[in-house]
Structures are given as C-alpha cells and as structure tokens.
Amino acid sequence: MQEQEEELGDELDGEEIFEELTDYDYDDAYGLDSIDDLLKLDFLSIGEVEVDKFHFGTLPIAFEFYNRFVKESRKREPKTETRTGCGAQFQVKFVGVTGRWHVTRFSNVHNHELLEGRLSRLLPGHRSMSKAEIALMNNMRKSEISTSQVYALLASQSGGFDKLNYGVRDMSNQIAKVRREIPENVGDYEIPLFRSKWQTLVEEFGVEKKEWLNEIYEKCRSWTTCYIREKFFAEFRITSRCEGLHSLIGKYTKPHYNLSEFIEHFQRMLGHMRFREFYAEYESARGVPVMQTCIELLEMCATDTYTREVFFLFRHILVQSGAMRVVDYQTRDNSITYYVCRYAKPTNVWEVKWVDNGNVVTCSSMRMESFDILCETHYLCISS
Template identity: 25%
Template structure:
C-alpha cells in the first residue's frame, strides 16, 4: 500500500522505530471492496518533530498524529502554532474518576477577554500590559485512548479572528519563550562563576548567532532565578545548608551563627580549612574592615584578611553581621580565635572604628593595633582645612623619626598651623602610638600601613557579588571570589618556582641568592632596596665584647646616621632603623654592611620564612582544607560535551537524512546513559539541622555612614547651584546670561584683532606654591 502522505510531510525514507505507521484494514474478503485505512503517525518526543513539515501542514494532517503524554502533545501543537503565526496555552482540562487527565484543550493565546476588574483598576503601581485577548475561537482538543493510553487530537479549529504574527516577531510571543533544563544548567554554571545575569544573556546570544535567535528573554532568566530562590524556602536555612554541604568535602569547615529574639538570623561567621591553614602561616598580621551593599539585606560583610608570601591578599575568615556595635565585633573576634585554635595575631590594622578598637582591646589585649594611614589622611583633610597641615601630618605619620624628633616636629606643626585647640588634633596626639611610625617602629606589620588591601579585596568581590544576591547566592559567589584569589596565588607559585631571574644590580651573587630564597614579588622588593643601598656607605666600625657596630651614613649627608650591629657567631644583623623587624626584609643599611663584608648569601637570621618560596612546605594542602565549592571538572566536562554537540548541530541541522540518522544515534546513546548513570534521589534526606528549622531571614540592616540621599539628611538642605561667574544662585556659568554676553564680546574683539594674536597672558597662573622648608633631613632613609 502506498502512503503518499509521508512525502507530503517531508519524510522521504522508510520510517525508523521511533516513527510507527499503523494501518487498519477491516475488510479484505472482496477484491472489489474499498480499503478503509486509518493512518496514525506516532510522535514519541521532541526528537521526532525535527522531520515534520509544520509550515505546510493542514488541519487534516495534524489530526493523524498520536503522542505518549500530554506534554509532548502540547509541544507538538505549539510548534505547529509557531509556524502559523500564533502561540497556544492550556485551557480546560477533564479528569476521570481516578483523577487522571483524559481530555485537554489548547487555545490560542488571544482567546477570551481581559476581566473588567483588571481594566477598571485605577490604582496601579506600574503601567498595565497591553490588551492582547480578543476572543479568538481557535483551539485544539486532545484526549487519551483508553486502550493504547496514547494521546491524539480529537478536534481542531484553526480559524483566528486576528492577523498572524510576522515571522520576525514570533519569538517574542509568551508561548514560544522559555528556558529549558539545559539552558538553566548552563546559566547556573555562569552564575557560579560570578557572571551577572545581563552578561549571561549576551553569552547565550553569542552562542546562537544573535539575540533574535535566543529562545527566551532576559526577563525570563530573571524569573527563573527568582523562582529558584523561592523554591529553596527560607534564605537563612538554605545558607546554613550550603555551609553544611561544604563540610562533606572540607572536614575543617567552621561556621557559627546567632539569632535574635524573633528567630531571625543575626550574625554568621565562617572559615574553611584552607583559610585556617593560611592563618596558621600568615596570621601574624590581621586586617579587617566592613563593606556594604553586597547582599539583599544590606548586611555589612566583615572580611578578615592578611598578606601571603607573594605579598598578595589572603582571606582568613568572613562574616555577615546585622550591626557594627562593640558586642558584635567581640563575638566575631572570639569566633576567629575559636576557629584558629586560639592563635592570636601579632598586629592588627583597622580603619579606626571605635567599636573595633574596643573589641580588639578586649579580645586581643596584647596585639599591636595600628590605624589605617589612608583614613587618617582623609580625616585630617576634613577636620583641618589646611593643605599645609595635611602635608606635615602625613610626614609625621610615615617617616622614621626618633621619638624626640617626632615630639619637636609635632609642636612646630601645631604652632605653624594654629591647631592647638582643635579637638581632632588633640585626639590624634593621644593616639600617636597607634599611627606614628616613630612609635610603632620594630613592630611587625608586614608592610601594612593602610586597609587598602581590604578595599582592593572589596573591589574584587564586587565582580562576583552585588546587592541583589540573597544569602545563599552571596556565599556561593563569595566562594568563587576566594577561589579566584587562590588561583592567583597558585599562578604566583608557578612564576616563582620556574626559571631564574636576570641579574640587574652590581651585587650578582647576593642578588642571585635572594632570587632563590624569596618569592618573585618579594624578591622584586628586595632588589629595589638593594639599589637604594648604593646611596649609603659604611663610615666607621666599633667593636664590643659580643658584636661589631657599623656606622652607616647617607651619601653626602653626614647628619643622617644609622648603626648596624653584627654578631659573628649567629650571623645576625640589626639596624637602628628597625625596618627588618617591621617588614621582615633587610633594610638598605644592612645590605650596605653585607656588601662591605663581602657576603654572597643572605644570613638565615635575616630570612623570614613567611616571605620565602618554601613558606607552605610545613602544611599539606592536598589532603585537607580544600574548598568545597562548585565542581570545576564537572563544568569542564559539560563545556566539552556542549561544544561537540554544537558542532554536530551545525553539520546535520540542514540535512534531513543526516538529521534522522544522528537523532537515531543520539536516542540510543541517551537511553544507554540514562539507564546506566542516572542517579536516583535519596528519600528522606534533609538538609536542615535541628536548630535552624524555624530560622527566619535577617532584617534589612541599617549600616553606618550617611544616608544615600544627601538631601534627605536631617538638618541639611541641598546646596543651591551658584554661578562661578556672577555669583548668583540658581544657575551655573554655562547658563549665565552675563557670561554669554561677555563671551560674545570677546569673540568679536578677537576677530577684529589686526595681529590675529590672543593678548591674554598667564601671569596670574604662574603656579607658585608655598615654601616647603622640609628637606631630606626629615627622613631617616
């Protein structure tokens, strides 16, 4: 029996197993009897729809298909609708006595009318959507066969009372937009990498050859993200569940949280095993600061950080807090001590917050607390309106003065600038042990003078997290930020271990030895100090019972003098400038003495282990402390498979024979993989703990600092615009009528100048600055 309808539908070959042709011939007794034949074309999934010619399909043709379930039937009809300029949606449904679906109506998206209560609503927060429903009667009815349990089209009305949508705009119809599971998986991979949703949409467009080819809109992506957030229940419980899941791959994972009286999450502190081991090596210097607007609740993020052997920022612990009072910081520092097995830092640097200061005094009573130099300069500028004072104050803060010289210069500055009665200046003098280099020399800070490392870390973190993230998303994306920092450290390890540095100074042997001992970045710092050592020289030596004391002067400056003590037995050198004790790297005065003594290697007493290439040799990073973040190997495998599938798509999508052959192979592969590797979910597995079952989300925090809207601050009004030309408020120089008149007059006078030259001179802008009587003798090296 010939079936010409197959050719009409675009099938030019014998149907495969997934496309069945069923013929029912009830009467074959008489040769002259007519053959009554009913042909059903079975569609078992999306893979069978690629060879159907929907564009030329009629209503008679579409009724000859059957489907395994309701979803496949709806997808089939929606593909038909796409090729005919409309989209469909599900409408009335009928169930049997067993509550099973037996009948379903698919209607045109413009079926029905908008209810009057929505049209007459005068109180709206946003513009109403355009009315698209016009009472279209087009519909398709499908029902299930009780014997075969397959769905088939029972009736169809393909008459519309509206024009068809142009092919150019068909992708914008709601029924043809949406993200499938593969799109969602790929989007989540991008989100876990810190890529924002708007940028992810551009990535999808690049993959399919343009934005118009993406099967969903950017709004659809945001809807999927929002739906996923709501499906996880309470955000606080999901965040704790995420931290709990990390412990399965990181046994050293530590976290702790508190709740308020209403059962809301208040504070959350966490530190993984890798952070704890980094603190064990580099925790001699601790810096912490708060950053804002990094999550949906505007809760401040407190990050405890330090500096590693590459002079890079490393994170020890992090916390989300509801407020920044003294009790909160005390709790955070106690959690830090507990996580780090009681090890205290030697030095701490903060931005000068009073709550931080009091908390440090209680929990870390013996550490050296230093105030951030950048914040002090900013406060000096705002509290004392004098550029001269800011200049002198900066020198007093950063230069290595002796205490006697510091006191003398402080008194001279107070008298010169007339700030003897300024409360801020008096308060800073009382805190001089926390910021003046003259008082903190010899205390190890590892090169820290400001919290700029914290600010830089906050800037890097802004690439991964933003104020739209809930707690769970913040933890996931913040973990990606930490992974990025660790990758940069791994990269620096490689650059330090491989290759030999080119010698660039005259001290070849000493420089070569330093390049083998120090990491790349620290070696560069040491080499710059070596160059500076050429500007000093040894002018004398004194011998005592146990050591030699070398006198070092600056070149052509006999008043700049330092004393370097050398103990021959222990090969130890100490300088009066105490920079070796402050930074952990030999100063230029010590290097000058080493060159004077013809040393070709840096004595071990001068090598601080935390700056060397072998700083982490005492810790095994491969056996523990690995981060439990997203599976990077899984992402790589997914990307590789996705790339190969795209290549196959490009090769076979335009060839019907190649498409049919490839689809058959893919069906076989899919069935094999699903039966062998599909993981069944565990029943009854809970991710919540016993104590956080009723934990609620935190309230939106009220952070420190000024209100975002300057005009809204109590007692302050927005300053009116004042013209810089006439001095009248209400306009600026560009809109000033008087300025425009004068400008027009000047332009006319220039055009009538016989010489054609501009007579304006710049005598008033000579740029002469104030006299600076501070010479190089104010510096000690």
C-alpha cells in the first residue's frame, strides 16, 4: 500500500495541478448547467480544444456530456464541410404599392466552385416529398415493404428516377421524423395516468357501453404494463412468453410427429437452449468490458454479477441515472423515502424507499421489477 501511495504521489503533484488551474482562462469558458444546454451542442463539431473551454454546473451534467461526446465521436464520421462563408446574396422585398417582389440586392461573387445544374435538385433546400408521397410511403412501410422498394415505386409513378428530387436517404429521414413524433414508452404509464388515458380514449370514440370493451378493461391486470411491471418474468410478458416459446418449439416439432418423434425433437430443442445459456456464460466470462462511466467500482461489480447481455442493459440504466436528481427526502424510523425526478421533466416525481430491515429498495415507477434489476432512480439514491 505504501508503494502504491508513493507512486500515486509521484504521478499527481499538487503544485503542478494548481498551476494548470491558475492558467485556465475562465473568460473563454462556456457554462453547461442543464440538459437543455447539452441539447443545443453539435457534438460532431466539438474537438479537444472546445472541450477544454466547457465548465459544468454539476457532476451529472459533466457525466452526461462525456457520454454524449464519446458516443457521437465513436459512431459517427464528421460531416463534410459545406460552409465556406460565401458572400453571394440575393435579397428581395415585397412592395405593397405595386403588389410585387422587388430585388433589393444581388451579388454573384462566389468563393467556391458552383455545382452543376443537373445536380442542383439534390441540394438540401430543393429536396422535398409531397404529403401524398409521404402517406403512400407510410402505408407501404406498414406492410413491411422496404424503403428501397417504395422508392422504386415512387420513381416509376413519377416517370423515372431522374424525375424525383429526393433520394432514399431523404425517405429514411422522413421515417425517422415520424418515429420521433411518437412518445417514448407510450404504454409505460403509472396506474392513475393509465386510467385517465383509458377513460379519455373511450369517451373520444363513444364506446363506453360496449360490453366487450368493458370485459377487456376488467382483465387489465393481466395485460397492462402498469399493473404487471412489478412481477418478475425475465422480460417475458403474457402473450409474448407463449409466442416466444411457440416460435422456438415450432422450429423443432411438427404437427404430424408421433409421441416418440416429438420427444426426440423436443430434447434437441432443450439441448439448443442449454447451449445458448452455455455460450452466454462463456461470453460473460471472456474478457472484461471497457468501463464507460464515472462509477467504475459499481460498473466493475456489475460485470461479475450479471451476464454480459444484462450488464449492457444495466450500464444503460446507470448512464440514465445521471439525468435524475433528488428533489426531497424524508427520514423515518428505519427507512428513507427519496423523491426523484428528471432534469428535463420536473413534474414527474417518483418515490424511492429504502428500508434498513433487509436492505430493501423499492421505487413507485416499478419499471425494472420485471427484469429483477434496479432502475436509474435506485442508483441515484444509492449513490447519494
């Protein structure tokens, strides 16, 4: 231990660190105090020089910035530089007396090579899809038709590919835009919110007196996420459990098999499942994942506790805990209740309760009980 302390002392000289801090120019620094500030940044254009100019209001903000910066710089290539500071301008002004647009300024001096006329339709400002084409594309996508096939159909209707002023990439961007409009975790509601949403939906379509719908609602404890989230079922949920097993069994058994043939192929299926578990155990024991969070000890402990697949799920939750904050807490005889919310959504508050007797931690969201692992609110309270 003394040798390690001496080595650390040689590496970290307090005077050198203080000199580096005193040389830091705080006038050029840019403050990041909230998640909203991070959303305004273009991480693809940020380099090491720009990173040195940031200072963070809290540790979770710095942690979230680090994860976003590493993710963007690792998975994406820098965009092609298209901005050259060209001074060419074309300004128009509407004159109410004449009822026409008049050119007020025109400058045709460019500092770059001009694009060929035949390629001008591919410029971002010229690429667009009509509402009818977007509707047709969405309907065909619902039928599991690939984007390239939809693009070929639209080109055929337009008279050829040269008649389209957009490409497959623009269609993919339009599909991503539609997906972003869908709320995340649309079925992951709290019980009171689910009841309110259900009542609003029933009243909107006027089906309050439908018996079949009332029977479905009476069985909501069997199919609604907010009711079954606290039950552990290894990520399987009601029908998905049956469908998943049926799909697996269907690969090995057929309806015309007799009893002996069924048992033979069923044993093959069990052998395949055992091999998958064996291979998962091998993947978990082979090597050590690269630690990517600031809580390295907790992350390292998770690598020894969980399988590799569950560990990746755990690490994502651990990263998400950086976007949570404790609003308030109450201390009782043998328990502590924390009130936790997200930085961007202060109105959604969850209760995390820690009981000393048995060292039990529970959360009102009950999001991860079905996986039998803790959610981001738990890790925030544990670290605090």
